[in-house]
Each structure stands twice: as C-alpha cells, then as structure tokens.
Amino acid sequence: MATLTMAKAINMGLRNAMKRDEKVVLMGEDIGKLGGVFRVTDGLQAEFGDMRVVDPPLAESGIVGTAVGMAMRGWRPVVEIQFDGFVYPAFDQIVSQVAKHHYRSAGKTTLSMVIRIPFGGGIGAIEHHSESPEALFTHTAGLRVISPANPVDAYEMIQQAIAHPDPIIFLEPKRRYWDKAEIDDSVDVMNKAEGYSRLFDARVAREGSDVTLVAYGPMVKTCLEAAAAAEGEGLSLEVIDLRSLTPFDIDTVVKSVTKTGRMVVVHEAPQFGGVGAEIAARITEKCFWTMQAPVLRVSGMYMPYPAARVEHAYLPDLDRILDSVDKAMEY
Amino acid sequence: MLTAPDDLIQLLTHEGKRVTHADFSLDITDDEIRSLYRDLCMVRRFDNEATALQRQGELALWAQCQGQEAAQVGAGRALLPTDFVFPSYREHGIAWTSGVDPVAILGLFRGTTNGGWDPYEHNFGLYTVVIGNQCLHAVGYAMAGLREGKTEAVLTCFGDGGSNQGDVSEAFVFAGVYNAPVVFLCQNNQYAISEPNYRQMRAPIYKRAEGYGFPGYRVDGNDVLAMLAVMRHSYEHARSGKGPVLVEAFTYRLGAHTTSDDPTRYRDADEVEYWKDRDPLLRVKRYLDSVNTPQSFYDEIEVAAEAMAVHIRAGVRELADPTLDEMFTHVYAEPHPLVEQEHREMTEYFEQFGGMRSPHAAGGH
Incomplete structure (x- = not known):
C-alpha cells in the first residue's frame, strides 16, 4: 500500500501498463524530461527511454494523427493533451479518424489508444486551461469517454483503458490531481478476474434515500461534500460517480432514482446540450412514473469559460448543489 | 495558360523520346x-x-x-x-x-x-x-x-x-x-x-x-x-x-x-x-x-x-447494401450497450414491416 496523489497514481498506472505491454508508447508535449506540466509522467522517460516516452513536436493534430498510424500497426499509444483547451487542433483527427476507423475498416483496424486530457476548472488558470469538452466527445460514436474521480479509480482505470481495444478519451480532473488516497499496488489490476470488464460501470459513492446526485470527475467530491452537509440538515443524498460517460451505466442510475424519486445532475460543462441533458432525458424516460420532481441540473453556464477570478461563480459548488436539492425536494 | 515548367525531372518527352537526366536514370527494357x-x-x-x-x-x-x-x-x-x-x-x-x-x-x-x-x-x-x-x-x-x-x-x-x-x-x-x-x-x-x-x-x-x-x-x-x-x-x-x-x-x-x-x-x-x-x-x-x-x-x-x-x-x-445487422456492427471493437440497444430497437421497429427494406431495391420507393 502507498499513499499517493491522483497524479502519482496515474503515473504508477502508466508505469505498470508500460511494463505489462511493450507496445504501450506515451506521446505528449513536455512529458519527457519535464514529466508533463502536471508531472503525471514524471520519471517515465528515464525509465523507458525516449522511444517509448515521446516528446513530440508541438502540434496536437500531429500527435493524435501519428498515434493513429502507430495504433494501425498494433501499438498502443497513450496521448497526453496538455490542457483541455488544446485538444481542438486534434479534434478533426479524433472525430474523423480515431472514432471511425474501426467502423469503416469493418473491424480490420483496431485503434487501441487512450487520449488523456486534464480537464475542468478550479485551479485559477488563464483561459483555455479550464474547459470541460466532454459532450463533444460523447456525441461522437466510436469513442468511449471516461473520467476517474479519485486516485484509486485513476490508477485502475488508466491501466484498464490502455488494455482496452477501443479508443478512449480519458478525462483527468486536474483540480483533483493533488487529492491523496491509499493505493494497493500489490495486486496486478489487469490480473483481477474482471480485467477491464468493470471499467464502464458507475459506482454508488454514497448511499442515500432522498435525492440522487449524479456526477463524474471533479464534481464527485463536491457532491460528496454537499451530501455530508445535507446530512446535518436531515437530508439523505445518494451520490453516483458515473466514471464512464459513454457507455453510460443507466442501470445504476435508474436503480437509485427509482429509490429516491429525485435527481440532480452536476457537471462543470455548460448545461445546454451537455451530458446532463442526455442523462435527464434517459432517466425521465425510464423513471417517469416513480419520479417526484423533474431532473434538475447544476452546471457551468452558456458562455466561454470565464476569467479565473470569477470561476467560483461559474463552477457548481456545495451551495448551488444544495440549492437545487432543495428545489427538487419542494416538488 | 498553364504550361509544363521546363525544369521537371523527365526521362520520356511528350513526343515519346527517351531523354537522360543528370541525377536520375532508369535501366529499363x-x-x-x-x-x-x-x-x-x-x-x-x-x-x-x-x-x-x-x-x-x-x-x-x-x-x-x-x-x-x-x-x-x-x-x-x-x-x-x-x-x-x-x-x-x-x-x-x-x-x-x-x-x-x-x-x-x-x-x-x-x-x-x-x-x-x-x-x-x-x-x-x-x-x-x-x-x-x-x-x-x-x-x-x-x-x-x-x-x-x-x-x-x-x-x-x-x-x-x-x-x-x-x-x-x-x-x-x-x-x-x-x-x-x-x-x-x-x-x-x-x-x-x-x-x-x-x-x-x-x-x-x-x-x-x-x-x-x-x-x-x-x-x-x-x-x-x-x-x-x-x-x-x-x-x-x-x-x-x-x-x-x-x-x-x-x-x-x-x-x-x-x-x-x-x-x-x-x-x-x-x-x-x-x-x-x-x-x-x-x-x-x-x-x-x-x-x-x-x-x-x-x-x-x-x-x-x-x-x-x-x-x-x-x-x-x-455489391449488396449492408444489412441492418451490418450497419450496427464494428462501431466499437467490444460491445457497447447503447449501440446494442439501438440495434435492438431498430430491428424491432423494422420487424413490424417485415424487416428493413432498401429504397434502392426493386419494388422499393
């Protein structure tokens, strides 16, 4: 057992994946000697060499496009996009090529690749460094989109994602990089009986009976804090950590909402056309007759991510979540 | 009008005459x-x-x-x-x-x-x-x-x-x-x-x-x-x-x-x-x-x-049109529940009419 930050946990997961499979190659700006701007790849180039931990030229489409070519030859590239706001130059390659190649080749070409993106706000960064572009990717069939919320999941999910045959967008909640947890490194994650079969399952992070909070990535912790505060007010909130946005583990959410009859979805991304809208529509369809209130959403707003000095007003926090919980309870 | 530049590497002119080039040659019968x-x-x-x-x-x-x-x-x-x-x-x-x-x-x-x-x-x-x-x-x-x-x-x-x-x-x-x-x-x-x-x-x-x-x-x-x-x-x-x-x-x-x-x-x-x-x-x-x-x-x-x-x-x-089953195949390398669900739903939908019919097929609309 070791107590590690999420950044270190991902680092250890990457190291394990590279030891497990010599076809795993990491590519990303400054991930070599520097260890990445968040130090997630710290020490890996020294250990595995610059043919497996590659500092490519500064060109995101080039990085993803060459990773596609490597994957076509059976390699397993793990790409790091430095920040969420820098993924758009690669968006064409991701949507037109990464997502579609298995389909158009009728399964002849498997692109087993992971695109890691530190995402979300809350760290006081300048513009283009705090965005939540997940809906752009969940709307693109052919991609799987997942996001860990804590160091243990980050450690396990990165290894499972790398072993998976489909291309996966791996969204890392950058504001949680420094959260710590105990990591059990004595068991090989991939040798566990389930392999990566549980990778896309949601998790009940806290049980409750009055309202279901659904979140993923950085907002899971915020929801858990809201649930703890609500307990003092006599409200029992269930918190679901989705872990995977596509596939979306609807069964776990339906089970919870069938119990509580109320649901609030929380994410940093803007509400309109967001992941929360899709979840709301699907849960309404499945749980219409047992629901006591419409699905409510707490989210960012329909604007470019604002200047960092006011991001506290943009990002969902404990108070805004509990405000929506109260509204759900009023129905 | 666009014409061919005169500095192109060429071994056969458009009149059909073989010519030599200082850097490139071809030994060919x-x-x-x-x-x-x-x-x-x-x-x-x-x-x-x-x-x-x-x-x-x-x-x-x-x-x-x-x-x-x-x-x-x-x-x-x-x-x-x-x-x-x-x-x-x-x-x-x-x-x-x-x-x-x-x-x-x-x-x-x-x-x-x-x-x-x-x-x-x-x-x-x-x-x-x-x-x-x-x-x-x-x-x-x-x-x-x-x-x-x-x-x-x-x-x-x-x-x-x-x-x-x-x-x-x-x-x-x-x-x-x-x-x-x-x-x-x-x-x-x-x-x-x-x-x-x-x-x-x-x-x-x-x-x-x-x-x-x-x-x-x-x-x-x-x-x-x-x-x-x-x-x-x-x-x-x-x-x-x-x-x-x-x-x-x-x-x-x-x-x-x-x-x-x-x-x-x-x-x-x-x-x-x-x-x-x-x-x-x-x-x-x-x-x-x-x-x-x-x-x-x-x-x-x-x-x-x-x-x-x-x-x-x-x-x-x-060349046959893809079947409905083929249309839903290979979106992912491993099964994806949403694709499976939509495949199932569309199959059931078309079954009401005897299966998906191509508008390109004879008798189609």
Whole structure:
C-alpha cells in the first residue's frame, strides 16, 4: 500500500501498463524530461527511454494523427493533451479518424489508444486551461469517454483503458490531481478476474434515500461534500460517480432514482446540450412514473469559460448543489 | 495558360523520346515499358468504366484520375510488397498496382461501405476523404516501424489542395524530426476542385521539403519512366534510414474533380487541349510505336481491359447494401450497450414491416 496523489497514481498506472505491454508508447508535449506540466509522467522517460516516452513536436493534430498510424500497426499509444483547451487542433483527427476507423475498416483496424486530457476548472488558470469538452466527445460514436474521480479509480482505470481495444478519451480532473488516497499496488489490476470488464460501470459513492446526485470527475467530491452537509440538515443524498460517460451505466442510475424519486445532475460543462441533458432525458424516460420532481441540473453556464477570478461563480459548488436539492425536494 | 515548367525531372518527352537526366536514370527494357503501358491502359479503362457507372446511376460519385495515371503507376510499381500505402481518395492507379480489386474501390463510391477492403491484405490503406489526415497516419505507421527495426518505406499521397492542410505540414515536421521512412507524393494536378495553383501557393510545393529538412523533387508526373525512377530512388532513400522525401508529380487533371464537378466553368479549353497532347498514355504509345511494337500487343490489352470492364460492371451491381445487422456492427471493437440497444430497437421497429427494406431495391420507393 502507498499513499499517493491522483497524479502519482496515474503515473504508477502508466508505469505498470508500460511494463505489462511493450507496445504501450506515451506521446505528449513536455512529458519527457519535464514529466508533463502536471508531472503525471514524471520519471517515465528515464525509465523507458525516449522511444517509448515521446516528446513530440508541438502540434496536437500531429500527435493524435501519428498515434493513429502507430495504433494501425498494433501499438498502443497513450496521448497526453496538455490542457483541455488544446485538444481542438486534434479534434478533426479524433472525430474523423480515431472514432471511425474501426467502423469503416469493418473491424480490420483496431485503434487501441487512450487520449488523456486534464480537464475542468478550479485551479485559477488563464483561459483555455479550464474547459470541460466532454459532450463533444460523447456525441461522437466510436469513442468511449471516461473520467476517474479519485486516485484509486485513476490508477485502475488508466491501466484498464490502455488494455482496452477501443479508443478512449480519458478525462483527468486536474483540480483533483493533488487529492491523496491509499493505493494497493500489490495486486496486478489487469490480473483481477474482471480485467477491464468493470471499467464502464458507475459506482454508488454514497448511499442515500432522498435525492440522487449524479456526477463524474471533479464534481464527485463536491457532491460528496454537499451530501455530508445535507446530512446535518436531515437530508439523505445518494451520490453516483458515473466514471464512464459513454457507455453510460443507466442501470445504476435508474436503480437509485427509482429509490429516491429525485435527481440532480452536476457537471462543470455548460448545461445546454451537455451530458446532463442526455442523462435527464434517459432517466425521465425510464423513471417517469416513480419520479417526484423533474431532473434538475447544476452546471457551468452558456458562455466561454470565464476569467479565473470569477470561476467560483461559474463552477457548481456545495451551495448551488444544495440549492437545487432543495428545489427538487419542494416538488 | 498553364504550361509544363521546363525544369521537371523527365526521362520520356511528350513526343515519346527517351531523354537522360543528370541525377536520375532508369535501366529499363522496352518490354518493361510495355508492361507499364499496360497498367496505364487498365487504370484508364477502370476510371472510364467507373465514370460511366456513375452516369448510369450505379455510383453516387466518382473521383476520376484521368491524366494522373503515370504518376500513380510509376509510384505504385516502384513499391515493394512490404511497403505500405496511405492514399487519399483518387489513388486508383496505386490501388491497381497494389492488387486491390477495382470493385472493392467502387463500394465506397456506390455507398455500400465506408471502407471496402482490408488495409493489411495488400498493404494499401483505406481511402481517406478528409484532406490530409492520412499523411499523419503514414508518419505514425513509419515511426512504429522504426521501433520494430523494420526497413520498409511508407507512401502517402495528397494533392496540391491537400498541401495547404495543417495535417500535411505537421506530417512533414514529424517525419523530419523522427527521420521517418515516409515518401510524400504530392500529385499536383493543378486544381483543388476549381482553385488553381496560383490561388493556393506562392512557391512550388516541392521546395517546402528543404524547410522541413529533407529532399524534395519535382517530376514530370505525366512521364511514367521519370516517376518510376524518382520513386524508386525515394523509397530506397527512406528504406536505407535516410528519412523522408517529398516528390511533387507535376501533372494535370484531364477529367473533372469528381462526377459532380463542371470544370468548363473554371478552365480554358485551350489549356485542356495543351495537356491532352501531354497525356501520360499517349507519350508511351508514341515511344512504343517508334520501337516497332506489334498491333497484337495493343489488342491484347484491349481484350484484358474489356474483361476487367465486364468484371467491374457485374461486380458493382452485385455489391449488396449492408444489412441492418451490418450497419450496427464494428462501431466499437467490444460491445457497447447503447449501440446494442439501438440495434435492438431498430430491428424491432423494422420487424413490424417485415424487416428493413432498401429504397434502392426493386419494388422499393
């Protein structure tokens, strides 16, 4: 057992994946000697060499496009996009090529690749460094989109994602990089009986009976804090950590909402056309007759991510979540 | 009017005379030239058949390669079986020399598939329609080859229009930095649909190579001998660990961009006439006639081309529409619950009416 930050946990997961499979190659700006701007790849180039931990030229489409070519030859590239706001130059390659190649080749070409993106706000960064572009990717069939919320999941999910045959967008909640947890490194994650079969399952992070909070990535912790505060007010909130946005583990959410009859979805991304809208529509369809209130959403707003000095007003926090919980309870 | 520059690498003039070049030579027999001519004719026939099939409503679209056969056959015939090709969507000549069934290519243009063949069967990747994407794949594929200790060349193709895409420039950067064994073949057919070279670039494309740190050559793309010589040299350059090469094949698109295009709106008839006299097939015929090629040689090609045409016409009409099950297959490598759910729902929906019926089938609407 070791107590590690999420950044270190991902680092250890990457190291394990590279030891497990010599076809795993990491590519990303400054991930070599520097260890990445968040130090997630710290020490890996020294250990595995610059043919497996590659500092490519500064060109995101080039990085993803060459990773596609490597994957076509059976390699397993793990790409790091430095920040969420820098993924758009690669968006064409991701949507037109990464997502579609298995389909158009009728399964002849498997692109087993992971695109890691530190995402979300809350760290006081300048513009283009705090965005939540997940809906752009969940709307693109052919991609799987997942996001860990804590160091243990980050450690396990990165290894499972790398072993998976489909291309996966791996969204890392950058504001949680420094959260710590105990990591059990004595068991090989991939040798566990389930392999990566549980990778896309949601998790009940806290049980409750009055309202279901659904979140993923950085907002899971915020929801858990809201649930703890609500307990003092006599409200029992269930918190679901989705872990995977596509596939979306609807069964776990339906089970919870069938119990509580109320649901609030929380994410940093803007509400309109967001992941929360899709979840709301699907849960309404499945749980219409047992629901006591419409699905409510707490989210960012329909604007470019604002200047960092006011991001506290943009990002969902404990108070805004509990405000929506109260509204759900009023129905 | 656009004419051919006089500094192109050339080994066979448009009058059909063999000439020498200071840097590139080709040791080739007349019989080998006849073999090249055969390929040029077969590709021309394939192209014409496909155009006719589009006019008959059998294809949704066709992207003609007429005029570019020498550039493609030269590039294709210089490949070794272990090399790999990342084409755009007009490389019918290289598909032909690689051994891809012409009918498979037409599936994409008929709309029965988004792909059509196994990229690994003939080391010929799927056609790529988003301009320039494939150049980065070629570089990545070559980078992986370096890691496997392989000495294979990777060919990727783009056009004068594609040369403007960021992905092509990024591919040059990556190939240069990693010394990747990639040969970039730009078929400059002078028009990006309607936009002539002077609306797209200030300096010749091949000169860009120097800025990225590798050699660039500009070849008479209508001269199959020059193309063969320069491409052989370039692949060998790549295979021997010297890194990438850019070859600009200066050619002319005799046909339209696609069957949806109308080049009379933006090209002068005089210009087209000038280039028709520089037709890549014509100059080889002129040469072969000058070395006493018997009529039976041309007759045999005509017979083979007609047999291929029969195969294409029958094969295209037999290309089946995907079934509903096939439509939902291969979105992912492993099962995805949402795809499975929608597959199930659509199957149940269509079952109410006796199954999915194609509007293209006889009796359809």
